Amino acid sequence: MTERRRWPALFVLVGLLALAAYAWGVYEDRSGGRTMVAVALFRPLIVGGAGLAFLVVAVAARGRGGRTVAGLLAACALLYAAGALALQGALPQRQVTGRQPRPGVPGHVLVVTHVGNPGSEAESQSWELVLHTGSGWSERHWRVADLPESGRDGAFVSAAWADRGHLAVTTGKGTRTIAVPAP
Known part of the structure; x- marks a missing residue:
């Protein structure tokens, strides 16, 4: 050749x-x-x-x-x-705003991520709740919830573990519980 x-x-x-x-x-x-x-x-x-x-x-x-x-x-x-x-600059930015270990389960972490550009309309903003399991190259991620900023439940405020298998998600209209399936 x-x-x-x-x-x-x-x-x-x-x-x-x-x-x-x-x-x-x-x-x-x-x-x-x-x-x-x-x-x-x-x-x-x-x-x-x-x-x-x-x-x-x-x-x-x-x-x-x-x-x-x-x-x-x-x-x-x-x-x-x-x-x-x-x-x-035009793509939505992802910013991790919180990490919480799962109670009683080592190696499981809830990660709260804000998706959107600062200063943009509320319709283009959202929050992702993702469960990370493992560490290093074997770490996997499981999407638990995707919450739009201007959804029917109101604006996202916070998410925390209610117990080993449930999340308490607080929005502008109150708190709801989400069951987290075992990965």
Whole structure:
């Protein structure tokens, strides 16, 4: 294989590997998935976009000369970086606001996360209650509840363990109890 044909093949391989890693991250983001893998690989702008950029450059490089490929690669990288930075500000931000260990069950932690951009409309704000089990690479996450900021129960105030298997969720209209299934 000549040098001219090797680079596009390498770009295709790297692009497909990046897209496969992104697909793995999407799969692990489900309830019950591995937390560390989802956090590392479920990055549409970084992993998925890089995979697509490598594939686009590989297709464009097949019929071009060396200088054109280098210029195209540099232009693609700059456009991708500018687009990723511009979109990063538009995506909802996730901020962990509380962590509480489950009473009597070591290794189980309730994590309360605020999802939304500061200063945006209440309709675009929400709260996620997620149970994390295990630690390190074997840590898994289980979605318990997703509470919209302007839901029928009112604005979210707090969540705490009522006992080993129930959460007490306080909203603007009172407190309700949610059963937490055993993972």
